[in-house]
Amino acid sequence: MSYAVYILPRRIQTKFKTKTRQLLEALEREALGEHVLDRFAEAEMEELTERLAFGWEEQKKTERGRLFSSDFGAEALLTPYALFLSCPAGSDAIFEISQWASEAALGSESFAKFDPQEGSWE
Numbered sequence: 247m248s249y250a251v252y253i254l255p256r257r258i259q260t261k262f263k264t265k266t267r268q269l270l271e272a273l274e275r276e277a278l279g280e281h282v283l284d285r286f287a288e289a290e291m292e293e294l295t296e297r298l299a300f301g302w303e304e305q306k307k308t309e310r311g312r313l314f315s316s317d318f319g320a321e322a323l324l325t326p327y328a329l330f331l332s333c334p335a336g337s338d339a340i341f342e343i344s345q346w347a348s349e350a351a352l353g354s355e356s357f358a359k360f361d362p363q364e365g366s367w368e
Contacts, residue, residue, distance in 0.1 A: 249340045251347040252360040253329035259358035259367050266365035283327040290356045318342045
């Protein structure tokens with residue numbers, strides 16, 4: 247079992263603020279190759295990549311996006327529509343990815359943090 251936090255374009259938060267189930271379904275459809283969500287703008291992708299340069303190491307590029315790992319035991323997958331952060335449930339990395347995502351969301355008007363376990367936005 248793992249713990250996850252997502253960074254999404256803020257306009258996604260506006261669209262799905264009270265529609266958690268629909269958001270999760272849209273994310274699943276995106277993972278299957280359907281394009282149903284707004285994409286990050288090029289500048290937003292660059293900003294996230296710059297943020298990941300501190301504390302994260304790129305492991306590989308895949309069809310879905312760029313995979314990163316951290317020195318605190320977490321992984322990140324940067325796709326055109328979301329940044330997925332995950333770690334093993336019960337690990338100390340839960341605090342780290344939650345804090346990292348909060349800082350990214352609060353430090354930019356472009357991003358919103360979504361906690362799929364709680365169905366809540368920040």
